[in-house]
Amino acid sequence: MYHVSKAYAAGSFALRDISLELRRGEFVFLTGPSGAGKTSLLKLLFSAEEPTEGQIVVLGRNIVRLGPAAIPRLRRRIGVVFQDFKLLPRRTVEENVALSLEVVGTPPRVTRAKVFAMLKQLGLQHRRYHHPLSLSGGEQQRVAIARALVNEPEILLADEPTGNLDPDLTLEIMGLIASAATRGTTVVVATHELDLVSRYGKRIVRLDAGCVLDDTPAPGDGA
Amino acid sequence: MYHVSKAYAAGSFALRDISLELRRGEFVFLTGPSGAGKTSLLKLLFSAEEPTEGQIVVLGRNIVRLGPAAIPRLRRRIGVVFQDFKLLPRRTVEENVALSLEVVGTPPRVTRAKVFAMLKQLGLQHRRYHHPLSLSGGEQQRVAIARALVNEPEILLADEPTGNLDPDLTLEIMGLIASAATRGTTVVVATHELDLVSRYGKRIVRLDAGCVLDDTPAPGDGA
Amino acid sequence: MRRALVQLGYFVRTALRGLRSSPVTSAVSVVTIGVSLVLVGAFALLLWNMEGLLDRFGDSLYVTAYLEEGRPVEDRRALVEIVATVEGVERVRVVSKREALERFQAGVGRGSALLEGLDENPLPASLEITLLPERRSAEGLRVVVESLEGLPGISDLASGQDWVEGYLRAVALVRAVGLGLSVILALATLLIVTNTIRLAVLARRDEIEILTLVGASRTFVAIPFVMEGLVQGAAGGVAAVLLLLGLFRLVLPGFEFGMEFLLGGVTPRFFSVGEIAALVGGGAGLGLFGSAAALTGGWKA
Amino acid sequence: MRRALVQLGYFVRTALRGLRSSPVTSAVSVVTIGVSLVLVGAFALLLWNMEGLLDRFGDSLYVTAYLEEGRPVEDRRALVEIVATVEGVERVRVVSKREALERFQAGVGRGSALLEGLDENPLPASLEITLLPERRSAEGLRVVVESLEGLPGISDLASGQDWVEGYLRAVALVRAVGLGLSVILALATLLIVTNTIRLAVLARRDEIEILTLVGASRTFVAIPFVMEGLVQGAAGGVAAVLLLLGLFRLVLPGFEFGMEFLLGGVTPRFFSVGEIAALVGGGAGLGLFGSAAALTGGWKA
Numbered sequence A, B: 001m002y003h004v005s006k007a008y009a010a011g012s013f014a015l016r017d018i019s020l021e022l023r024r025g026e027f028v029f030l031t032g033p034s035g036a037g038k039t040s041l042l043k044l045l046f047s048a049e050e051p052t053e054g055q056i057v058v059l060g061r062n063i064v065r066l067g068p069a070a071i072p073r074l075r076r077r078i079g080v081v082f083q084d085f086k087l088l089p090r091r092t093v094e095e096n097v098a099l100s101l102e103v104v105g106t107p108p109r110v111t112r113a114k115v116f117a118m119l120k121q122l123g124l125q126h127r128r129y130h131h132p133l134s135l136s137g138g139e140q141q142r143v144a145i146a147r148a149l150v151n152e153p154e155i156l157l158a159d160e161p162t163g164n165l166d167p168d169l170t171l172e173i174m175g176l177i178a179s180a181a182t183r184g185t186t187v188v189v190a191t192h193e194l195d196l197v198s199r200y201g202k203r204i205v206r207l208d209a210g211c212v213l214d215d216t217p218a219p220g221d222g223a
Numbered sequence C, D: 001m002r003r004a005l006v007q008l009g010y011f012v013r014t015a016l017r018g019l020r021s022s023p024v025t026s027a028v029s030v031v032t033i034g035v036s037l038v039l040v041g042a043f044a045l046l047l048w049n050m051e052g053l054l055d056r057f058g059d060s061l062y063v064t065a066y067l068e069e070g071r072p073v074e075d076r077r078a079l080v081e082i083v084a085t086v087e088g089v090e091r092v093r094v095v096s097k098r099e100a101l102e103r104f105q106a107g108v109g110r111g112s113a114l115l116e117g118l119d120e121n122p123l124p125a126s127l128e129i130t131l132l133p134e135r136r137s138a139e140g141l142r143v144v145v146e147s148l149e150g151l152p153g154i155s156d157l158a159s160g161q162d163w164v165e166g167y168l169r170a171v172a173l174v175r176a177v178g179l180g181l182s183v184i185l186a187l188a189t190l191l192i193v194t195n196t197i198r199l200a201v202l203a204r205r206d207e208i209e210i211l212t213l214v215g216a217s218r219t220f221v222a223i224p225f226v227m228e229g230l231v232q233g234a235a236g237g238v239a240a241v242l243l244l245l246g247l248f249r250l251v252l253p254g255f256e257f258g259m260e261f262l263l264g265g266v267t268p269r270f271f272s273v274g275e276i277a278a279l280v281g282g283g284a285g286l287g288l289f290g291s292a293a294a295l296t297g298g299w300k301a
């Protein structure tokens, strides 16, 4: 899905000469110690940062060459769960989740139905009219996940999506993400939770200090 | 350390009729599923929220009756690691950590030395002059921990202090927190990571839906 | 088409939500725009009423044509009619010998028995010829004087050239100072308003950043903000008009005594409906322009 | 003591850091304060120079004492000396018969041969008695006229009572309008500046919240903010003075023509050093007051 990427941020390298290729519908775990560059890698995929060097091809487009008008269009096809959630504090949970539908111009009725269904799946329907600041950390994280998934994106980038969730919820949400992958969405999950990673038997990319340490394909996979 | 506490937030109960007592120098884990009320309980201890009902005694003072001038004085004796870090984005890492020393009027030279030592312990000395926004999630979390610990507080409240850290760092930092406890600091750690909790053999308070589910004293403890 | 409607609905809803959810910021913008417009409006009122005052002074700008003695009354009537048709003349008034004497005595001082010893009134009758407002310039005066010069029955012409020039200079000065202050005031207002809205946008830059991360285009982010600016500006305009009206009503009676002397019978005027609309529209425009400028300028900072 | 010094150091450092780390917000505050002070300053300059103008008009406010004919020159000299000592009199000027005639002829019109037929000049000599500025009121005038009334050698007194009253009303009007506009302007400025600083504080409310969570007292949080406000205000004041000076220098020559007529020989004046200090101090005060108000008012919202 993307080809070569090489990047450094502000003087010191955050990623050094990384090359990765993801197939459509693939489920990949990105692991590595704190500061390894996981978030930086996701940011590149999402064109929130530009690579200092190298090319990145996402959904058939070289995002390094993308004009400022094309970036929003690309982003609408990608769902992202940010490590720090990035929810709008002055909008309700429902409105926050609805955002990713509104940017593509979904009619309000459809939006409301989809948002409600998604919140229910995540056990948040009773928090619908709350504001993010009055939610617990785990609830905020689930809102962020709901916003990323509600638009049925072609790519899902999730940065520590279960860091604030208890083990039961973690299982549930990973199930939700995995089911998105089976529907054809390419999924990249950055996490430190090694248990989690080992339990699912998916492709694992380990990063350290900006380099790919190893790239273990999914057990049942010939590549 | 505090006596009775009972609280609800904005109509719906976040904590129901909780009673707990902590001894000076005790190390307590607070666990429970997402939305159980862990953060709310810590906020009460820190008088960031007022209880709707009940009394809370911290460091010998009933904080429900505390005047607005006394709250800052109390807070200076408590170190807090917030779930969302609460770092000042426009100050460097060093300045952020120095804050908790500056509010008690420590001379700049002493401050600088203490901050440097603390950052070194957390493996952040090379990020000293960075701004929080250019740090990875785990690095930000460590800055928050540094700020809470640098002032050698009498009480340490840590809300998911290792949620964004890889297993190695988690061990290291829990060690640091534990060593604070052995120096007489009362420590309360809220976390979902059950492994972590079980590994240390400390007192465990389990919350669910605002109630104390059970309160397991540390194995080697007669109480 | 359907999609455009959906989007419009979203924009309107978002703008209203924005206004509701940041009441302090909105209020500050409305108040700033309102206050700025009150300043501009009060100044405009003052200037316009001063223009009225200047026109009033201008009315006493006339050419005096002294009449030859001993001409029959018919001749004088014919002369008045001719003079009235001269280009640039607004009005002609006859000042008789008697009136001239009375004026002179009044001018010199009350009990002055100055000309009493004279057996005959030495002052001639004259015509007071008022110029059309648009002719009240040194040039216009010259034209009228030249047209009158040859006419039979007129012995002499006095146009008070010095006074005219002084008056015209004073008018030019007042206009120039007024214009200068208006320009400063307008620029200052514009600067203050855009700055205020820039700060308001700055206070919500997280919101903007998150929206773009979710895939919103610039337009999508900007339109609700600009609509908010428009509404705030219009609200500020309405507030300004009401405040000005209140001030006008409140302040006026206290000044009437002095005003009467300066403005004579002219009643100080308030804005017309069209001008009120312009003021409110100006507020809306300020809000619109301010938020658009803040968004393009302060997108990143 | 030592702790106070440490704290002061912290406050100064933090204030400077705040100014540096939020340049847009700081710049907006400085510009807003500066612009507001330019408005106030320009208006003050205008008013003060207009006061000068009014005084100038006031100089032509005099009492005319017509002298009896046929008195010896020595008597007249003595009279002038006596009149000069009357309380409230500033200056006495003698207008001879000849001068009176010339003035009359100039007043009526250039070629006017009006009084030429007379064998003798019918106009009397007179004294022009100018009043002290503080006596230029209807009351002051009455006192002087009464003191003069009995004096030998004076045939008649003309004080142009109407003109005086009109003048005095006009002065009162200009002062009142000026004062009214000044008050509006000052209030508007205060409102705009506090609002702007309130927004600036709002943009940094996270910072304030975090500081209080770390155990900072209100004072500890507030002092650096207030210091920032002070510095921004003073900077705005300096900018305003420079801008006003520039405008004054730039605009003045263009108006000199009209100005000369109105102000006569009076040169329009700029601010004195003390007034400049007051302007800068006012800016600093505005910034200080604005940020203090924003902190107490907007602590929570």
Ligand SMILES: Nc1ncnc2c1ncn2[C@@H]1O[C@H](COP(=O)(O)OP(=O)(O)OP(=O)(O)O)[C@@H](O)[C@H]1O
Binding pocket: A009, A010, A013, A014, A032, A033, A034, A035, A036, A037, A038, A039, A040, A041, A083, B133, B134, B135, B136, B137, B138, B139, B164
């Ligand atoms: N905007 C930035 N400017 C400068 N350095 C940055 C920036 N963003 C990240 N870095 C640095 O790049 C390195 C990698 O950061 P990144 O956020 O990708 O780590 P991560 O793998 O996500 O870590 P974590 O698990 O702690 O979130 C870190 O050392 C960080 O300090």
Ligand SMILES: Nc1ncnc2c1ncn2[C@@H]1O[C@H](COP(=O)(O)OP(=O)(O)OP(=O)(O)O)[C@@H](O)[C@H]1O
Binding pocket: A133, A134, A135, A136, A137, A138, A139, A164, B009, B010, B013, B014, B032, B033, B034, B035, B036, B037, B038, B039, B040, B041, B083
């Ligand atoms: N300010 C608030 N206003 C209203 N409700 C609140 C507020 N803060 C918390 N709550 C609610 O109280 C409940 C407990 O929240 P709390 O943050 O204490 O949970 P938590 O145990 O820390 O959860 P997590 O592990 O997800 O962080 C949640 O359901 C939350 O929605």
Ligand SMILES: [Mg+2]
Binding pocket: A038, A039, A040, A083, A159, B136, B137, B138
């Ligand atoms: Mg990260």
Ligand SMILES: [Mg+2]
Binding pocket: A136, A137, A138, B038, B039, B040, B083, B159
């Ligand atoms: Mg929590």
